[in-house]
Amino acid sequence: MLKQEVRDMLVSIVGDDNLRDSQQDLIAYSYDATPNYQALPDAVIKPRNTKDVSEIVKVCNEYKIPIVPRGNATNLCAGTTPLEGGIVMIFTHMNQILELDEENLTVTVQPGIITLNMIEAVEAKGLFYPPDPSSMKISTIGGNINECSGGLRGLKYGVTRDYVIGLEFVMPNGDIVRTGGKLAKDVAGYDLTRLMVGSEGTLGIITEATLKLIPKPESKKTMLAMYNSLEAAGKTVSAIIANKIIPTTLEFLDQPTIQVVEDFAKIGLPTEVGAILLIEQDGPLEVVERDSNKIAEICEEGGAISVKIAETPEEGEALTTARRAALSALARLKPTTILEDATVPRSKIAEMVRAIEEIAERNNVRICTFGHAGDGNLHPTCMTDARDKEEMERVEKAFEEVFEKAIELGGTITGEHGVGVMKSPYLAWKIGETGVNAMLAIKQSFDPNNIMNPGKMFAKESRKRVVVQK
Amino acid sequence: MLKQEVRDMLVSIVGDDNLRDSQQDLIAYSYDATPNYQALPDAVIKPRNTKDVSEIVKVCNEYKIPIVPRGNATNLCAGTTPLEGGIVMIFTHMNQILELDEENLTVTVQPGIITLNMIEAVEAKGLFYPPDPSSMKISTIGGNINECSGGLRGLKYGVTRDYVIGLEFVMPNGDIVRTGGKLAKDVAGYDLTRLMVGSEGTLGIITEATLKLIPKPESKKTMLAMYNSLEAAGKTVSAIIANKIIPTTLEFLDQPTIQVVEDFAKIGLPTEVGAILLIEQDGPLEVVERDSNKIAEICEEGGAISVKIAETPEEGEALTTARRAALSALARLKPTTILEDATVPRSKIAEMVRAIEEIAERNNVRICTFGHAGDGNLHPTCMTDARDKEEMERVEKAFEEVFEKAIELGGTITGEHGVGVMKSPYLAWKIGETGVNAMLAIKQSFDPNNIMNPGKMFAKESRKRVVVQK
Numbered sequence: 001m002l003k004q005e006v007r008d009m010l011v012s013i014v015g016d017d018n019l020r021d022s023q024q025d026l027i028a029y030s031y032d033a034t035p036n037y038q039a040l041p042d043a044v045i046k047p048r049n050t051k052d053v054s055e056i057v058k059v060c061n062e063y064k065i066p067i068v069p070r071g072n073a074t075n076l077c078a079g080t081t082p083l084e085g086g087i088v089m090i091f092t093h094m095n096q097i098l099e100l101d102e103e104n105l106t107v108t109v110q111p112g113i114i115t116l117n118m119i120e121a122v123e124a125k126g127l128f129y130p131p132d133p134s135s136m137k138i139s140t141i142g143g144n145i146n147e148c149s150g151g152l153r154g155l156k157y158g159v160t161r162d163y164v165i166g167l168e169f170v171m172p173n174g175d176i177v178r179t180g181g182k183l184a185k186d187v188a189g190y191d192l193t194r195l196m197v198g199s200e201g202t203l204g205i206i207t208e209a210t211l212k213l214i215p216k217p218e219s220k221k222t223m224l225a226m227y228n229s230l231e232a233a234g235k236t237v238s239a240i241i242a243n244k245i246i247p248t249t250l251e252f253l254d255q256p257t258i259q260v261v262e263d264f265a266k267i268g269l270p271t272e273v274g275a276i277l278l279i280e281q282d283g284p285l286e287v288v289e290r291d292s293n294k295i296a297e298i299c300e301e302g303g304a305i306s307v308k309i310a311e312t313p314e315e316g317e318a319l320t321t322a323r324r325a326a327l328s329a330l331a332r333l334k335p336t337t338i339l340e341d342a343t344v345p346r347s348k349i350a351e352m353v354r355a356i357e358e359i360a361e362r363n364n365v366r367i368c369t370f371g372h373a374g375d376g377n378l379h380p381t382c383m384t385d386a387r388d389k390e391e392m393e394r395v396e397k398a399f400e401e402v403f404e405k406a407i408e409l410g411g412t413i414t415g416e417h418g419v420g421v422m423k424s425p426y427l428a429w430k431i432g433e434t435g436v437n438a439m440l441a442i443k444q445s446f447d448p449n450n451i452m453n454p455g456k457m458f459a460k461e462s463r464k465r466v467v468v469q470k
Numbered sequence: 471m472l473k474q475e476v477r478d479m480l481v482s483i484v485g486d487d488n489l490r491d492s493q494q495d496l497i498a499y500s501y502d503a504t505p506n507y508q509a510l511p512d513a514v515i516k517p518r519n520t521k522d523v524s525e526i527v528k529v530c531n532e533y534k535i536p537i538v539p540r541g542n543a544t545n546l547c548a549g550t551t552p553l554e555g556g557i558v559m560i561f562t563h564m565n566q567i568l569e570l571d572e573e574n575l576t577v578t579v580q581p582g583i584i585t586l587n588m589i590e591a592v593e594a595k596g597l598f599y600p601p602d603p604s605s606m607k608i609s610t611i612g613g614n615i616n617e618c619s620g621g622l623r624g625l626k627y628g629v630t631r632d633y634v635i636g637l638e639f640v641m642p643n644g645d646i647v648r649t650g651g652k653l654a655k656d657v658a659g660y661d662l663t664r665l666m667v668g669s670e671g672t673l674g675i676i677t678e679a680t681l682k683l684i685p686k687p688e689s690k691k692t693m694l695a696m697y698n699s700l701e702a703a704g705k706t707v708s709a710i711i712a713n714k715i716i717p718t719t720l721e722f723l724d725q726p727t728i729q730v731v732e733d734f735a736k737i738g739l740p741t742e743v744g745a746i747l748l749i750e751q752d753g754p755l756e757v758v759e760r761d762s763n764k765i766a767e768i769c770e771e772g773g774a775i776s777v778k779i780a781e782t783p784e785e786g787e788a789l790t791t792a793r794r795a796a797l798s799a800l801a802r803l804k805p806t807t808i809l810e811d812a813t814v815p816r817s818k819i820a821e822m823v824r825a826i827e828e829i830a831e832r833n834n835v836r837i838c839t840f841g842h843a844g845d846g847n848l849h850p851t852c853m854t855d856a857r858d859k860e861e862m863e864r865v866e867k868a869f870e871e872v873f874e875k876a877i878e879l880g881g882t883i884t885g886e887h888g889v890g891v892m893k894s895p896y897l898a899w900k901i902g903e904t905g906v907n908a909m910l911a912i913k914q915s916f917d918p919n920n921i922m923n924p925g926k927m928f929a930k931e932s933r934k935r936v937v938v939q940k
């Protein structure tokens with residue numbers, strides 16, 4: 001519970017309505033989309049503007065009260081659970097599009113806007129914001145920036161980091177900093193903009209963002225290819241790229257995922273196939289046409305059992321059902337679903353998926369794998385039960401081995417979900433002790449009192465398992 | 471001069487041949503491409519590998535000896551002059567392509583490789599590294615990364631930052647850190663990769679980089695449009711973008727520049743025109759064709775006096791002569807040429823160029839402006855004489871006013887040249903005192919002894935002129 005003195009100061013900043021600390025409020029903000037990390041905050045606060053944020057932060061910095069900035073908490077790394085109590089800051093009052101600038105191709109927004117709402121406003125003007133995290137119907141742009149969210153279009157268009165060109169944020173001492181702007185080029189000092197992107201709320205609070213837009217692609221074509229083996233599908237992924245084609249989307253489902261999706265969605269998938277690729281290309285009509293035909297050819301040469309190209313947008317939508325249904329289908333099997341995002345160079349996809357299958361078997365846990373084949377970003381997903389302590393230990397061990405294998409193949413522990421609490425013990429595996437030290441130096445210099453989202457990114461104890469260091 | 475003890479330690483690391491401190495060596499490394507900042511180092515050192523770099527840095531950190539990492543010193547911000555003495559580190563022994571990976575579309579290089587050499591090796595495989603700083607025939611990739619270099623293709627393809635996906639670097643304490651990899655997605659901790667890009671050698675020494683490549687565009691088309699007025703040219707720039715076309719290159723020359731270029735190159739430019747736009751589009755043949763015709767139409771609708779589309783690549787080359795000759799033509803007029811890179815949102819180009827003309831007139835200095843209209847990155851270039859102290863004061867004042875105007879229009883003090891010494895007094899104008907404090911916090915946490923390129927980026931004294939803070 002907050003001291004009365006502190007509570008009074010916070011209320012005097014935001015008003016009585018915007019500080020909540022009833023038991024039901026505290027419970028509502030005690031968890032995010034990650035299983036097993038629930039913790040109660042001391043209060044929930046709703047700033048109305050940047051000045052409010054700055055004043056709140058100053059109070060919290062003086063009294064060393066943790067602040068957890070939170071969008072809609074769809075993250076999968078336990079990035080927004082208030083593990084050390086303190087206040088959860090939410091941005092329901094700061095959810096506006098401030099400016100959509102068609103001449104400079106930018107949109108300036110407040111952090112609380114729901115990503116899809118912004119995307120729809122942008123597309124209504126014939127413009128395009130490419131990052132499309134699967135959570136975008138619910139997640140906020142502030143959350144996306146803090147996690148550097150990816151999505152299905154990352155292969156061709158990149159991730160959130162590639163579209164944030166200006167920020168306003170509040171430092172842990174209450175200072176307000178503005179970086180970048182409506183500028184394609186800006187090298188005035190260190191790149192604070194990208195430092196804040198993906199910093200998971202541990203360095204400050206983002207209060208405004210200017211995002212780069214591009215013209216909306218004229219057309220899109222969707223296709224689905226089925227393979228007997230994962231290896232053949234993996235080789236096709238490499239062959240498409242080797243043919244100098246970069247599709248917008250290049251997704252895959254492994255055999256166990258296909259089985260589960262068909263059981264759930266009954267869309268007529270042949271459950272005996274070894275892998276499915278979902279491929280989309282967008283751009284000018286003639287290029288999309290040409291690329292799609294070439295991709296279909298490459299799929300067939302690569303041993304696809306069948307290749308379907310959608311003739312209409314509706315058919316295209318239908319083809320994406322299998323991929324879209326994957327998480328829902330998997331989630332219904334067991335009480336707890338743990339969705340990971342170990343990532344490898346794209347040439348290592350098949351090898352990685354095979355390794356995951358072996359790891360699952362060896363540890364006697366059930367893992368299905370699907371994800372973004374084109375950028376090597378896999379989603380090995382474990383169906384388990386968090387109440388079964390013995391099984392959870394095996395799950396933890398299996399994921400440890402998955403991360404180790406990813407690193408061994410030149411990959412990373414997280415492609416798009418972030419580190420949070422969940423992957424903090426493994427951070428040094430990817431970045432080394434020297435890398436963690438460099439990050440901690442930044443953290444300590446920005447936030448000496450460790451008020452900003454404490455307990456995230458940096459683990460109290462790292463797993464000391466020895467891994468191959470390049 | 472280095473203490474004998476330190477000299478001996480450094481020689482024991484790199485060998486006698488790789489430490490130079492004769493007078494002629496010191497003079498050769500006392501300056502870069504920026505006029506007026508010459509200073510002698512105490513020694514020049516050539517590490518052979520990352521281990522050498524780490525050991526050198528440890529010695530320098532212990533004895534508090536400045537280190538200036540230097541590519542081929544083409545930078546225009548006095549970023550690589552050894553202002554506080556110490557050692558200049560050069561990378562002639564670390565200039566190899568380590569791996570060109572066609573499956574993952576990456577190239578891994580050492581910092582000393584000349585950018586154009588790398589680009590040619592990449593293009594020989596049908597791949598493409600888009601950043602093309604005008605210095606690329608001489609500059610190194612290590613230098614490009616440290617300055618976050620831009621170029622003529624920034625509008626469509628972005629800048630160096632957008633292509634660096636993995637780094638190895640040596641921290642000021644000698645620690646070796648590896649970030650990223652052959653990964654399209656990686657969010658394991660803070661974005662140290664982009665923090666190092668553009669850090670101007672003040673945070674550590676880059677010893678290896680993995681760069682993202684894309685397929686080489688199939689075709690390219692070049693055109694030149696002439697206008698009676700700058701404003702009409704500026705409106706055309708906005709109209710092209712508003713038509714959802716993003717050309718690869720969208721350059722402009724103002725009237726004074728055209729005059730000087732024609733005097734020098736005698737290529738038949740009509741010297742009475744108000745502005746010239748040079749436009750290039752690349753991509754699939756049919757798209758380039760369609761876009762070029764549409765762009766020509768937009769130019770004509772926008773009041774172009776003439777529009778020439780090159781029929782052949784050779785004709786295309788010829789059309790680019792005017793733009794390419796700009797700096798050489800300007801540089802021959804007076805003993806000293808100062809090339810700046812104030813940058814504004816693209817919608818403000820015409821307004822900014824007019825303001826520069828007024829500022830030049832008011833301060834009685836000669837400034838010609840050309841640059842990258844598409845991304846708002848201007849190169850106001852002053853022809854002067856560094857020996858004329860009184861004129862230099864007026865030049866300094868004029869550029870001060872140029873920076874102030876750029877900031878007022880939502881722009882920045884530097885789009886692609888970096889801060890270095892030259893623009894360090896103005897850094898706070900762009901990023902505010904709070905932003906400078908945040909950057910200094912990072913600097914001090916990485917480099918408490920301030921050995922890495924001291925005197926750069928952060929000025930001892932800032933210009934206190936009051937500017938509009940958003």
